[in-house]
Amino acid sequence: MSVPTFTEIELGYAFTPLKQSYAQDDIDRYALASLDMNPVHTNEEWASRAQVFGTPATVGHGMMTMSALTSVVTRQWGVVSHGGSVRFVDAKFTKPVKAGETVTATAKVKRKNHHGPGRNWVLIAVEAKDSSGDLVGLADVGYNLPD
Amino acid sequence: MAVPARLDKYTKTTKQRHFSRDFLAGWENYETWEEATVGDTGPAQRTFEIAQEDIIAYNRACGETDPLMIDPVHAKKHSPTGSVLPHPVFVTTIGFYSLGEKGLGTWARTPGARNPQQRIEINEPLEVGEIITTTVTTTDKFIQRDKAYLQMLLELHNEKGVLKARWWATLILPRTRADVAEFANA
Numbered sequence: 001m002s003v004p005t006f007t008e009i010e011l012g013y014a015f016t017p018l019k020q021s022y023a024q025d026d027i028d029r030y031a032l033a034s035l036d037m038n039p040v041h042t043n044e045e046w047a048s049r050a051q052v053f054g055t056p057a058t059v060g061h062g063m064m065t066m067s068a069l070t071s072v073v074t075r076q077w078g079v080v081s082h083g084g085s086v087r088f089v090d091a092k093f094t095k096p097v098k099a100g101e102t103v104t105a106t107a108k109v110k111r112k113n114h115h116g117p118g119r120n121w122v123l124i125a126v127e128a129k130d131s132s133g134d135l136v137g138l139a140d141v142g143y144n145l146p147d
Numbered sequence: 148m149a150v151p152a153r154l155d156k157y158t159k160t161t162k163q164r165h166f167s168r169d170f171l172a173g174w175e176n177y178e179t180w181e182e183a184t185v186g187d188t189g190p191a192q193r194t195f196e197i198a199q200e201d202i203i204a205y206n207r208a209c210g211e212t213d214p215l216m217i218d219p220v221h222a223k224k225h226s227p228t229g230s231v232l233p234h235p236v237f238v239t240t241i242g243f244y245s246l247g248e249k250g251l252g253t254w255a256r257t258p259g260a261r262n263p264q265q266r267i268e269i270n271e272p273l274e275v276g277e278i279i280t281t282t283v284t285t286t287d288k289f290i291q292r293d294k295a296y297l298q299m300l301l302e303l304h305n306e307k308g309v310l311k312a313r314w315w316a317t318l319i320l321p322r323t324r325a326d327v328a329e330f331a332n333a
Contacts, residue, residue, distance in 0.1 A: 001213065020210060032157045033208035035243035037168045039149055039258060046149070046171070050333035052259050062262030067209040067236045079216065079232045080272050086235045088268040096261075 003077045003084035006112065006120040006145040015107040015124075018072040022060040022101040030064045059096040062137070065103065066091040069126045069139040072105040083146030087121055091139035095130065103128050103136055110140075117147050160200045167248050170256045174331040176249040177256055180295045180320040183285050191281035191301070192247030199275045201240060202233045209234050230275035238267050238314050242301050245281040252283040252299050252316075259321045259330030263296070266315040278306040286315065295322045 004013075020026075024044075031042050039046040041058055048056040070089050077084050097103055111123040124141040149171040158164055167173070199219055206216040214221035215232050222231040246252045254260070273279070280303075287298035298317040304310055321327045 026208075028151075028154050029157045030208045032154060032159070032163050033205045034239045035163070035166050036239065036255075037150060037166075038170050038256065038260065040260075042154060043149060043151060046258075046333060050259065050330050052261065052330065063236055063239045063265065064209075066265055066267075067234060070235050071209060071211065074235070075211075075213070078213070079235065080227050085272070086269050088266065089235055090264075090266045092264040093262055 001076065001078050001081060003081045003145065006122070006147055009109060009112070009122060009145060011109055011112065013109040015072050015076050018068060018075060018105045020064070020068040020103045020105065022064070022097050022099055022103060024058065024099045027058065027060050027064070027099055030061055034061065034063055036061055036063060053096040055096070055098060057098040059098055060101070062091075062093040065093060065097060065128055065137040066139065068103060068105045069128055069137055070141060072107045072126055073124055073141050073143060077143065083144075085144045087142035087144050089139055089141050091137060093137045095134050095136045097130060097136050101130050103130055107141070120145055120147060159204045160198065162198070162201060162244055163204070166244060171258055171331055173248050174256070174258060174327055175324070177253040177327070178251060179254060179322070179324050179327060180288065180297050181323045183254065183288055183297055185285050185288050187251060188282065188284040189251050191245035191252065191283050192250070193245045195241045195245050195279040195281070197273055197275055197277050197279065199231055202231045202237060202275065205237045205240050206231070206234050209236070228272055228274045233273050235267060235269050237273065238303065238312050241279055241281065241303060242314055242316065245279070246283070251285070252301070254297060254318065254320055255316060257318070257320055257327055258333075259327060261319040263319055264317050268313045270310050270312060273303075273311055277311070279303050279311065280306075287317075294319045
């Protein structure tokens with residue numbers, strides 16, 4: 001894992017796509033790890049009756065999608081690595097992800113913010129699509145880079 | 148049963164064992180959209196002492212395999228903090244644990260809630276052993292396309308008063324307690 005410098009990174013740089021499984025097991029594990037135990041994620045019977053999203057299926061956490069929208073960047077550049085670090089993640093969720101789905105996240109460097117030595121960062125545009133190709137989430141990720 | 152028994156096999160940490168998992172129990176005490184007032188602020192119910200197991204459980208649930216994130220021995224030698232590095236969205240775990248089950252911000256537990264958008268800012272990496280105090284402030288409340296949005300800001304400080312992270316949490320909520328009841332009793 002290595003992080004580029006702010007000088008060398010180019011607009012349009014594309015990260016390796018990331019696939020995330022939303023099998024019910026994966027959603028269950030995420031529920032416990034995040035402590036977001038809303039039954040819409042884990043309780044099939046309740047989800048079927050309540051139909052919060054207009055579907056009888058359980059759905060993955062929006063924050064699980066947010067984690068994928070972030071990981072597509074951090075698996076390549078690291079969470080904190082050689083002067084690089086995540087500055088912020090600003091995510092929107094556009095379609096619920098039903099249990100059993102697989103989501104693919106892609107990311108590209110959209111803007112270089114020239115804030116001076118030691119304070120430069122890039123804006124990365126990230127999006128995630130389900131197996132039908134529908135957009136399920138998108139995010140701006142701010143990432144600090146070494147000069 | 149509100150929480151299926153199969154989830155027990157994923158229970159790894161002390162906090163997971165003691166956390167109030169059943170979001171359908173005690174919903175009568177959750178703050179509602181109708182009751183929330185922009186500007187209300189206060190401390191969350193609990194502090195969160197970051198344990199290594201909390202970070203590893205979250206990172207593994209995200210599918211992370213980087214030894215800096217899941218291997219304490221490797222992290223001790225190579226991590227810039229000397230311990231496992233949390234995924235940036237680990238802030239979520241701290242938030243849900245700290246908010247508790249009654250009062251300000253507990254609308255995060257609302258049955259029937261939908262998640263439209265979230266923003267997390269990281270000031271400094273969270274570290275094992277830090278004791279995080281969360282301050283909750285209701286920051287926005289509006290209706291758009293007949294949906295009721297509520298937003299709060301969670302500010303996470305360590306025991307030295309250093310601001311570590313901020314989370315603007317937004318949900319679309321059932322508006323009234325009667326509306327929440329329809330979902331809770333579904």
